[in-house]
Amino acid sequence: MVAVLRIRGFALPEGEPVDLYADGDRWTSDPVAGAELVAEGWILPGLVDAHTHPGAETPGQPLDVAVLREDLRAHLDSGVTLIRAPGLAGDPPEWFGQADESPRAVHAGPWIAQHGQFMEGWGRRPELTDLPAVAAEQAARTGWAKVVIDWRPDDDVVPVGVLREAVTRVHAVGGRLAVHSQHAAGGMAAVEAGVDSVEHGMGLNPDLLPRMAEQGIALTPTLSVITASLAAITADPERARSSWYVPGASAHARLTAAAVEAGVTVLAGTDSRPHGGIAHEIRALVAAGVSPHEALAAASWTARSYLGLPGLVDGAPADAVVFDVDPRTDLSQLDKPRAVIVRGKAIR
Numbered sequence: 001m002v003a004v005l006r007i008r009g010f011a012l013p014e015g016e017p018v019d020l021y022a023d024g025d026r027w028t029s030d031p032v033a034g035a036e037l038v039a040e041g042w043i044l045p046g047l048v049d050a051h052t053h054p055g056a057e058t059p060g061q062p063l064d065v066a067v068l069r070e071d072l073r074a075h076l077d078s079g080v081t082l083i084r085a086p087g088l089a090g091d092p093p094e095w096f097g098q099a100d101e102s103p104r105a106v107h108a109g110p111w112i113a114q115h116g117q118f119m120e121g122w123g124r125r126p127e128l129t130d131l132p133a134v135a136a137e138q139a140a141r142t143g144w145a146k147v148v149i150d151w152r153p154d155d156d157v158v159p160v161g162v163l164r165e166a167v168t169r170v171h172a173v174g175g176r177l178a179v180h181s182q183h184a185a186g187g188m189a190a191v192e193a194g195v196d197s198v199e200h201g202m203g204l205n206p207d208l209l210p211r212m213a214e215q216g217i218a219l220t221p222t223l224s225v226i227t228a229s230l231a232a233i234t235a236d237p238e239r240a241r242s243s244w245y246v247p248g249a250s251a252h253a254r255l256t257a258a259a260v261e262a263g264v265t266v267l268a269g270t271d272s273r274p275h276g277g278i279a280h281e282i283r284a285l286v287a288a289g290v291s292p293h294e295a296l297a298a299a300s301w302t303a304r305s306y307l308g309l310p311g312l313v314d315g316a317p318a319d320a321v322v323f324d325v326d327p328r329t330d331l332s333q334l335d336k337p338r339a340v341i342v343r344g345k346a347i348r
């Protein structure tokens with residue numbers, strides 16, 4: 001017989017005392033005789049990586065199930081109990097997001113992009129006239145569609161009218177639309193069209209932030225990967241001078257902090273290999289001036305709520321990550337979770 005697992009401590013975001021028992025995949029505060037106390041400390045309802053593409057070693061490669069397993073294991077080890085994959089190298093296997101070796105997962109299937117844009121070998125490339133239908137069909141399947149609406153600086157942005165139609169059709173099937181944008185024009189089109197989430201958002205005009213907050217458009221800044229790319233470019237002054245990337249990337253930390261300030265739903269996402277790097281993203285948010293509380297919210301309870309899961313309450317899915325010390329006062333805690341629990345099972 002499997003012992004019922006119990007955790008005790010202070011639950012974020014409020015920090016109230018909790019004593020929880022995993023009744024299968026549900027938390028309950030009703031004591032269960034013989035339950036096994038697996039950890040005590042500061043408890044989050046699991047970390048969330050809201051922008052990750054597990055399952056391919058390098059851009060353009062097909063989905064590799066062995067790589068996918070390793071990537072998901074790395075997420076779990078880092079305390080991530082829920083991921084959103086806004087774009088995958090292929091349709092994932094049945095067990096994705098469900099088996100013991102996988103965090104919970106929502107995904108948008110393969111990316112949707114324009115001809116001549118995005119990573120060679122990845123994604124589907126419908127004609128613009130078909131794009132709304134293709135997005136809706138994807139969202140009907142998995143709840144999300146992801147459209148790469150801009151790419152290089154001189155590439156055409158998906159027109160606002162097409163995007164608006166995609167939003168309408170995706171919403172009509174109960175789905176949500178995420179868009180990749182790394183230029184001002186793309187960010188403008190995304191907000192005009194009323195998409196559900198802007199991924200990266202580099203170069204986004206900060207004047208649009210209040211409108212995003214009002215319309216509930218989330219921003220996943222993928223700040224750590226953009227900051228790392230910027231550092232690599234600026235290490236070579238010659239390259240830095242001619243790179244379109246530098247202005248947007250240089251402003252990105254400021255933009256991210258301003259988005260939090262404006263009340264935009266900001267989601268933590270790593271967008272990079274190696275997987276399991278959510279702690280880097282949380283630290284990047286804090287380095288940008290976001291409070292540790294808000295940075296953790298972006299990587300935990302706010303992201304979970306945005307993706308439809310409640311926090312540490314009776315009846316909630318039995319996920320948690322437990323730290324010895326309040327991670328808001330000591331970010332180094334993020335590197336050493338005391339326990340990670342997914343679906344009522346301790347995986348670490």
Ligand SMILES: [Zn+2]
Nearest residue numbers: 051053087271
């Ligand atoms: Zn991405």
